[in-house]
Amino acid sequence: MSASFTKSTARNIFYGGSVFFFLIFLGLTVDTTLAVPSHNAKAQLTDAAVRGKKIWETRNCAGCHTLLGEGAFFAPELGNVYVRRGPEFIKGWMKAMPTNVPGRRQMPQFNLNDAQLDDLVAFLKYSSQINTNNWPPNIEG
Amino acid sequence: MNGQSLELTAAPPARHIPGDLAMWCFILAELAVFGVFFLVYGVYRRQQPALFAEGQSHLALLLPTLNTLLLIAGSACMVAAVKRFALDRQAAARRALLLAMVFGSGFLLCKLYELAGKFMAGISLSSNDFWMFYLSLTVFHFLHVVLGMVIVAAVWWMARDGRYGPGRLDGVETAAAYWHMVDLVWLVLFALVYVAR
Amino acid sequence: MSNATVAALPASKATVNDQIKYRSQAVAKPYFVAAIGLFIGQILFGLIIGLQYFKGDFLFPAIPFGTARMVHTNLLIVWLLFGFMGAGYFLIPEECERELYSPKLAIITFWVFLVAGALTILGYLGLPYNVLAHLTGNDLLPTMGRGYLEQPLITKVGIVLVALSFLFNLSMTLLSGRKTSISIVMMLGLWGLAIFFLFSFVNPNNLVLDKYFWWWVVHLWVEGVWELIMGAMLAFVLVKVTGVDREIIEKWLYLIIAMTLITGIIGTGHHYFWIGTPGYWQLLGSVFSALEPVPFFMMTVFAFNMVKRRRREHPNQAATLWALGTGVMSFLGAGVWGFLGTLSVVNYYTHGTQLTAAHGHMAFYGAYAMVVLTMISYTMPLLRGREANSAAAQKLEKTAFWVMTLAIVGITLSLTAAAVTQVSLQRLSAAPLSFMETQQHIMPMYWARFGFGLCFFTGLMMYVTSFFVTGKRES
Numbered sequence: 001m002s003a004s005f006t007k008s009t010a011r012n013i014f015y016g017g018s019v020f021f022f023l024i025f026l027g028l029t030v031d032t033t034l035a036v037p038s039h040n041a042k043a044q045l046t047d048a049a050v051r052g053k054k055i056w057e058t059r060n061c062a063g064c065h066t067l068l069g070e071g072a073f074f075a076p077e078l079g080n081v082y083v084r085r086g087p088e089f090i091k092g093w094m095k096a097m098p099t100n101v102p103g104r105r106q107m108p109q110f111n112l113n114d115a116q117l118d119d120l121v122a123f124l125k126y127s128s129q130i131n132t133n134n135w136p137p138n139i140e141g
Numbered sequence: 142m143n144g145q146s147l148e149l150t151a152a153p154p155a156r157h158i159p160g161d162l163a164m165w166c167f168i169l170a171e172l173a174v175f176g177v178f179f180l181v182y183g184v185y186r187r188q189q190p191a192l193f194a195e196g197q198s199h200l201a202l203l204l205p206t207l208n209t210l211l212l213i214a215g216s217a218c219m220v221a222a223v224k225r226f227a228l229d230r231q232a233a234a235r236r237a238l239l240l241a242m243v244f245g246s247g248f249l250l251c252k253l254y255e256l257a258g259k260f261m262a263g264i265s266l267s268s269n270d271f272w273m274f275y276l277s278l279t280v281f282h283f284l285h286v287v288l289g290m291v292i293v294a295a296v297w298w299m300a301r302d303g304r305y306g307p308g309r310l311d312g313v314e315t316a317a318a319y320w321h322m323v324d325l326v327w328l329v330l331f332a333l334v335y336v337a338r
Numbered sequence: 339m340s341n342a343t344v345a346a347l348p349a350s351k352a353t354v355n356d357q358i359k360y361r362s363q364a365v366a367k368p369y370f371v372a373a374i375g376l377f378i379g380q381i382l383f384g385l386i387i388g389l390q391y392f393k394g395d396f397l398f399p400a401i402p403f404g405t406a407r408m409v410h411t412n413l414l415i416v417w418l419l420f421g422f423m424g425a426g427y428f429l430i431p432e433e434c435e436r437e438l439y440s441p442k443l444a445i446i447t448f449w450v451f452l453v454a455g456a457l458t459i460l461g462y463l464g465l466p467y468n469v470l471a472h473l474t475g476n477d478l479l480p481t482m483g484r485g486y487l488e489q490p491l492i493t494k495v496g497i498v499l500v501a502l503s504f505l506f507n508l509s510m511t512l513l514s515g516r517k518t519s520i521s522i523v524m525m526l527g528l529w530g531l532a533i534f535f536l537f538s539f540v541n542p543n544n545l546v547l548d549k550y551f552w553w554w555v556v557h558l559w560v561e562g563v564w565e566l567i568m569g570a571m572l573a574f575v576l577v578k579v580t581g582v583d584r585e586i587i588e589k590w591l592y593l594i595i596a597m598t599l600i601t602g603i604i605g606t607g608h609h610y611f612w613i614g615t616p617g618y619w620q621l622l623g624s625v626f627s628a629l630e631p632v633p634f635f636m637m638t639v640f641a642f643n644m645v646k647r648r649r650r651e652h653p654n655q656a657a658t659l660w661a662l663g664t665g666v667m668s669f670l671g672a673g674v675w676g677f678l679g680t681l682s683v684v685n686y687y688t689h690g691t692q693l694t695a696a697h698g699h700m701a702f703y704g705a706y707a708m709v710v711l712t713m714i715s716y717t718m719p720l721l722r723g724r725e726a727n728s729a730a731a732q733k734l735e736k737t738a739f740w741v742m743t744l745a746i747v748g749i750t751l752s753l754t755a756a757a758v759t760q761v762s763l764q765r766l767s768a769a770p771l772s773f774m775e776t777q778q779h780i781m782p783m784y785w786a787r788f789g790f791g792l793c794f795f796t797g798l799m800m801y802v803t804s805f806f807v808t809g810k811r812e813s
Contacts (some may be wrong), residue, residue, distance in 0.1 A: 004311050005195035007519065010592035018599040020288055024281070025603045029550075030621070035267050035616045037544050043546075043614070050543045057483025058468040060478065063404025067237045068613045069690030070549060073487060074391065075404050078772035098399065100622060105394030105713045105774075108402050110468075120775055127545060133620070135612035135688060141671075163593050170629065177625045195575055266618045273618045 043129040051116075052123025061112050064141075066133060074105065077141025082128040084139050087121045096118070146165070159223075159317035168322045171285070176327045177282075179333060182274050195272030197338050204251050205335045209327065211251070212286075215244035216324045219268060219293070219317040226305045226313050234305070234313075238297040241320065245290045252283050278330055289323045292316045344616055357720040358433040361437035367721045370714045371423030374802065376417035377707070381795050383410040388791045391784040401463065408488045409462055414702065415486060416455045420565055421710030422528065423451075425502055428717050429524060429574050430508045434515025439507050447503045452781045454496040456488055457581040476558050480541055485722035487538045501532040520577070523595060524570035530563030547774070553609045559631065560706070561602040561620055561672075566712050568709045569595045572641065572664060574607035575716045579658050581649035590640050597633035605630050608680045610691055620682035627680040631673030641665035653721060656735040660712035663743060666706025675750065688757065692780070693733070696753035703746045711801075731807040734800055741797030748790030756783035 056062075061078070062071035068079040081090060094117060098106040112120065168189065169238045216243035225234035256279065264272050294306075296316045304314050385405045390396050397406070414475065431438045438444060461470045467483070474490030476482045489497070505528060512521055531563065537554040573591045577584055590721055607623025641662055652658065675697040679688040688694075715735065719727050764776040771779075 001465065005161075005589060005590040006311070009311075009315060010589045011519065012500065013163050014592045014596035014599070016288070016291075017167065017596050018282070018603070021600050021603045025606065028607075030611045031266060032610070032615055032619075036544065036549070036550075036614065037736055038268065039616050040614050041544060045544060053543060053545065054480055057480060060404045060408065060467045060483050060488065062485055063407050063482065064402075066690040068545075068549065071690075072404070072406070072407055073172040073695055074387075074688065077624070089306040095422065100395075100772040101392060104397040105390070105777075106402065108399060108404075109646075128798050130546060130614040130615060132612045133215060133617050133722065135686060135689065137765045140764055141230070141690075141778075162588070163596075166593055166601075167596065170597055170632065173629055173632075174625060178621075179630055181621060181625065267616045273621060277618060277621065 013112065024132035040129070040131045042131065046122055048119045048122035049126035052121070052126075055063055055112065055116055055120045056123055064107070066126060068130065069135065075107070077136060078124060079127045079130070079132070080139065080141055082121070082124045082141070088126065089124070090121055091117045102141075105138055142205065145313065149150045160309070160318040161311055164204055164315045164318055165198055168304055168318060171322060172326070175282075175329070178278060182278070185270050185274065191270060194338060196269070197335070199333055200275075202335060205256055205331055206335075207249050208251050209331050211244045211248045212324045212327050214247070215241045216321055219320045221240060221295045223310060223317050225311050226300075226310055227307055229306045231300070231303055231306075235297055235300050238300070240295055241293055242290055242297070242323060245293070249283065249290075252279065252286075256280070258331055261326070275334060278334060283327060285326070289316075289320045355721070355723045357723055357725060359435075360383060360437045361401070362441040362444075363428045363431050365444040365448070366428035366717060367437065368419050369427065370721075372448070372452055373417045373420035373424060373714070375415050376420065378798060378802070379416060379459075380410055380413035381791075381798055383407075383413065383793060385788070385791050386410075386523045388784070388788040392788070393780050404575050405467070409459055411425055412459070412462070412488060418706050418710060420451070421713065423447075423679045425507050425567075425710065425713045425717075426504065426524065426528060426573050428713070430465070430521055430720075431515075431569065433518045433521035433524075433574070434511050436511065436515040443503055443507050443620070447500055447507075449788055450496070450503075454493055454500070456491045462488075462491065471620060479539065479560045481539055484541070484548070486556055487552070493536075498532070498533065498624060501535065504735050505529060505532060514557075518584070519591060520570050520573050520584075523566050523573075523591060527563045527566030527568075527570060528543070530566065531559060534558045534563060543602035549613045550610065550615060555604055555610055560701070561605060562599065565598045565602070566595050568664075568668070568705055570597075570638070571709050571713050572661060575657060575661050575712050576641065576644045578716060579652040579654060580647070581652075582644050582801060584648055584685060585646060592635075594636045594640060596632050597636060597723040601626050601629040601632060608682075608685065609680050611685055624680065624682045628677070629706075630680070631669070631677050633672035634669040638665035638669045642668045652726070654716060654732070656727070656732045656739070657712060657716035659736055659739055660708060663739060664708040664712055665702065666736065666745060667708055667746070668701065669704075671697065671700030671702070671704035671746075671750070675754075678754075687761050690767075691757045691760045692753045692783075693757035696750045696757060697752065700746055700750040701741075708743075727804070729809065731804050734804040734807055738797045738804060739802035741800060742794055743797075745790045745794035745797055748793065749787050752783045752787040756787070757781045759783065776783070 056067075061067070064075040065074050066073065066077045066079070069077065085093075091114075093111060094110065097109050100106070218237045222234045222237035222241065225237060249338075256276075259272075259276070264276070265278050266273050292333055295315055299305075299312065339463065344738035351734055355364070374738075376544050383406050386397060386401065388405055390403045390406070392399075427438060427444055464474070467488075467703050472478075472491060474492050476491055481492055481494060487494075505525075505567055508525060508528070512525055515521075534555055537551050540549070540551045542548050542552075560659035571585050576582065603626075604622055607619040608627040610623055611723075645658060645662060659763050675693075679685050679693045679697065719725065727735070759780050760776055763779055764773060765772045
């Protein structure tokens with residue numbers, strides 16, 4: 001078999017292919033951005049949930065936990081913790097940390113006040129309402 | 142193929158591959174993408190035969206059949222263009238390229254009309270699994286026809302100063318190979334999504 | 339370039355280095371030294387968190403896991419960036435056949451980046467994260483607290499400024515110099531890196547969109563534009579050590595990165611399966627990312643082919659070994675281990691498990707750590723005034739290569755075993771165990787991972803030592 005193989009064709013395929021597929025990706029991004037609200041019609045992004053998201057971020061929760069499977073793999077998935085444990089358990093748990101059990105993984109005490117705890121719970125409630133296409137496979141996350 | 146092709150000079154003269162090897166790599170990648178797509182389509186269809194049959198019943202056959210003919214006509218034009226460039230019939234060859242683009246445009250117009258009807262009916266990627274496949278496959282292929290036309294247009298434009306001729310056919314052959322790939326994918330897509338019910 | 343800027347070079351060792359073609363290439367040296375220093379820091383924090391996996395209260399509350407992990411991942415990014423920048427400052431003048439536009443700016447940028455990086459790490463370790471966020475203006479524009487993008491707002495702005503200074507310097511060099519494919523691909527990659535980093539400032543309140551655009555930084559970096567940088571660096575070193583015709587290497591470079599972007603851009607969809615995005619991403623993400631191993635495989639074949647067809651025996655054998663290693667390990671880590679969990683039907687069970695960690699470790703090491711080490715291995719002897727290191731130094735460097743690489747294989751296999759256990763007990767089981775119960779069953783794998791981590795650290799120390807082996811018995 002013989003064939004020509006030129007740098008200019010390879011270069012054109014690189015530029016053309018990249019632009020072509022990036023434009024498709026942009027088109028899909030527009031479609032996704034438009035479809036996200038109806039896909040997640042049940043998810044209530046309340047003001048409290050927005051404040052809770054800031055608490056989630058500024059305490060670096062994703063440094064240990066996953067949320068919808070993304071984050072760190074040191075501590076349990078929290079996307080569905082609202083369903084798994086319920087609001088009161090979450091607040092009580094946050095207040096009781098750290099357990100100081102020797103050798104066990106420790107979660108820091110973040111000293112959140114009651115209003116902040118409510119906001120965080122609102123955020124976790126919102127997370128649990130997101131339509132994840134039935135992920136995780138079971139309640140344990 | 143990657144490695145050996147570099148050492149071709151040592152090999153005895155054998156069959157000639159038309160066009161550029163880089164384009165053949167690209168074509169292989171594209172065929173792999175579509176191939177996996179079709180495979181997954183088959184799996185989903187097996188799982189939900191009723192849903193797919195219902196979806197297919199909303200697809201008219203006349204326009205896609207016409208489209209098939211248009212693309213094949215385009216392919217024939219590309220073959221003609223290569224042959225005419227090989228004989229150094231520059232004007233006739235460029236006319237064939239132009240005609241290929243006319244057929245391509247015809248395909249795009251028919252396809253746009255069909256897709257517009259579906260969008261008007263409120264069908265989107267998220268409607269159900271059948272429409273997800275229908276839209277992603279046909280739109281993805283549609284964009285390949287657009288890309289194919291851009292490539293043919295580039296060849297047509299560059300051919301104006303007699304760049305292609307006997308022994309200098311790589312550019313035209315490369316474009317033709319891409320067009321044939323787009324055509325081939327459509328034939329499978331047409332059979333799988335429209336005809337096989 | 340004026341004489342004043344030449345004088346600003348760290349050229350106190352007045353003896354002319356005839357191994358580098360352009361004096362300004364010497365600015366790469368501090369970048370590479372900093373990269374290796376930060377690499378050591380990254381591994382030390384990696385050992386801390388590796389230990390915390392089975393001895394949960396280690397260093398608690400002084401350095402909680404979340405903080406140490408953040409330091410581990412951020413140091414990784416920063417040292418790789420230092421490596422890319424050093425590579426850019428070395429590679430672009432050489433390819434463009436002219437001195438760097440402004441070596442002085444390159445040195446200023448180096449110190450700004452190093453000090454900003456060090457202050458950020460000190461901030462992580464010395465302040466509660468929310469206090470750091472408050473002090474650094476996170477209330478104005480919340481961007482913190484998302485994986486890899488934990489940096490305070492002012493650090494992020496600093497990174498943008500550093501990147502602009504770096505890109506300005508290199509672009510001005512390129513514009514008035516020889517334009518080769520390698521230098522153009524390198525610059526495209528570096529510009530892409532800077533542009534996609536801007537999405538780190540995008541943090542919608544809607545969690546789904548937040549995650550969607552978070553991947554525009556993370557995925558489009560490591561499975562997109564970074565691969566252009568990696569390809570260009572690898573091609574540059576291969577041109578040098580094999581002596582193969584540049585035309586051949588460059589056309590393969592274009593073809594490989596074309597395949598990378600064709601599969602990788604829409605391949606982003608493999609992150610959009612379960613985060614609240616529409617279901618069609620399961621189809622698109624699976625189809626395109628199933629083909630993502632292809633360019634990595636091509637890269638491996640390419641590296642071996644070029645070395646096989648070499649036209650010269652370069653005395654720097656260690657650099658060749660690193661280049662080949664990059665080909666193989668990036669294919670294994672990014673290609674094979676990436677593929678393991680990429681199809682949506684599999685990912686449904688493996689998403690968010692130790693499989694991601696296994697893939698992440700081997701891919702980051704195999705693709706990016708190794709390509710930077712390849713570049714350092716090739717350039718550092720030149721920057722230190724010799725074509726290659728002594729046989730003794732190279733022997734130690736090659737041993738370090740094998741120790742580190744096999745240690746990463748060990749880490750990856752341990753974490754893969756951990757993932758298999760985790761998926762079967764927590765995800766597939768008819769009576770699934772809780773996350774923490776499952777972790778108890780994985781402890782032996784975490785012990786093994788830590789052991790391999792210690793091996794890796796040993797290899798790294800050997801690598802650092804190889805810089806100080808003079809080997810008087812030079813041939």
